[in-house]
Amino acid sequence: MPAEEFVAGWISGALGLVLGHPFDTVKLLGFFKGMSFPIVSIAVVNSVLFGVYSNALLALTATSHQERRAQPPSYTHVFIAGCTGGFLQAYCLAPFDLIKVRLQNQTEPRAQPGSPPPRYRGPVHCAASIFQAEGPRGLFRGAWALTLRDTPTLGIYFVTYEWLCHQSTPDGQNPSSATVLVAGGFAGITSWVTATPLDVIKSRMQMAGLEQRAYRGLLDCVVSSVRQEGLGVFFRGLTINSARAFPVNAVTFLSYEYLLHSWG
Ligand SMILES: CN(C)C(=N)NCCC[C@H](N)C(=O)O
Numbered sequence: 001m002p003a004e005e006f007v008a009g010w011i012s013g014a015l016g017l018v019l020g021h022p023f024d025t026v027k028l029l030g031f032f033k034g035m036s037f038p039i040v041s042i043a044v045v046n047s048v049l050f051g052v053y054s055n056a057l058l059a060l061t062a063t064s065h066q067e068r069r070a071q072p073p074s075y076t077h078v079f080i081a082g083c084t085g086g087f088l089q090a091y092c093l094a095p096f097d098l099i100k101v102r103l104q105n106q107t108e109p110r111a112q113p114g115s116p117p118p119r120y121r122g123p124v125h126c127a128a129s130i131f132q133a134e135g136p137r138g139l140f141r142g143a144w145a146l147t148l149r150d151t152p153t154l155g156i157y158f159v160t161y162e163w164l165c166h167q168s169t170p171d172g173q174n175p176s177s178a179t180v181l182v183a184g185g186f187a188g189i190t191s192w193v194t195a196t197p198l199d200v201i202k203s204r205m206q207m208a209g210l211e212q213r214a215y216r217g218l219l220d221c222v223v224s225s226v227r228q229e230g231l232g233v234f235f236r237g238l239t240i241n242s243a244r245a246f247p248v249n250a251v252t253f254l255s256y257e258y259l260l261h262s263w264g
Pocket of ligand 1: 013016150248249
């Protein structure tokens with residue numbers, strides 16, 4: 001199994017998250033301000049996504065990353081490989097994402113004197129507390145919603161990227177850096193626009209353990225959210241998700257392509 005795609009995915013994920021971090025902290029005002037936790041989590045998850053995607057395409061089309069410009073895979077193969085990467089990354093992401101959502105949703109204690117101390121002191125304390133209170137399965141709360149969110153949307157992500165590169169690149173040539181930036185940025189936006197409804201549901205399910213609010217499952221969460229707040233609930237965070245997605249994914253794809261090209 002070629003490993004360079006995993007390494008390139010790790011580095012490009014780390015670069016993307018540096019750009020995305022200010023958006024992440026604004027998105028849910030709160031406690032989650034450091035960089036070390038996202039570096040180990042998002043970058044590792046991006047490594048799984050790009051590594052699995054590229055190796056799934058290799059299995060489906062028998063072409064390596066370098067051969068794919070001359071022999072482009074079909075969009076069906078790109079979609080299947082993207083969904084495979086999305087499915088596996090969702091499972092790796094689940095505990096990290098849960099910790100992130102829990103930390104981000106804590107009210108800022110230092111802002112209001114006299115208010116109670118935060119429930120979680122940081123990522124490790126948060127993981128240990130969830131483990132103690134809810135058991136190992138507690139760390140995978142919302143994993144189903146995450147899998148449903150990421151499997152099709154990462155298929156869409158890679159299809160959008162490949163399609164946009166193909167539209168503006170002569171056959172057999174590598175896309176220019178400008179094309180990669182624009183295609184990567186729009187791939188990010190398309191994937192987040194389609195992912196936002198399930199992103200909302202996933203975050204609610206992840207918070208349920210903390211807020212003592214019980215959902216009987218994903219469908220129950222969807223139905224009770226719509227009943228209480230209307231259909232608009234599915235579009236919460238759409239603007240910030242999209243604004244974040246363009247620069248993050250433009251840089252992620254540019255650095256990924258650049259690294260694989262230079263390792264050649
Ligand atoms: C759930 N969705 C839509 C995605 N994971 N899309 C791929 C983008 C990955 C990138 N690290 C980012 O955070 O934008």
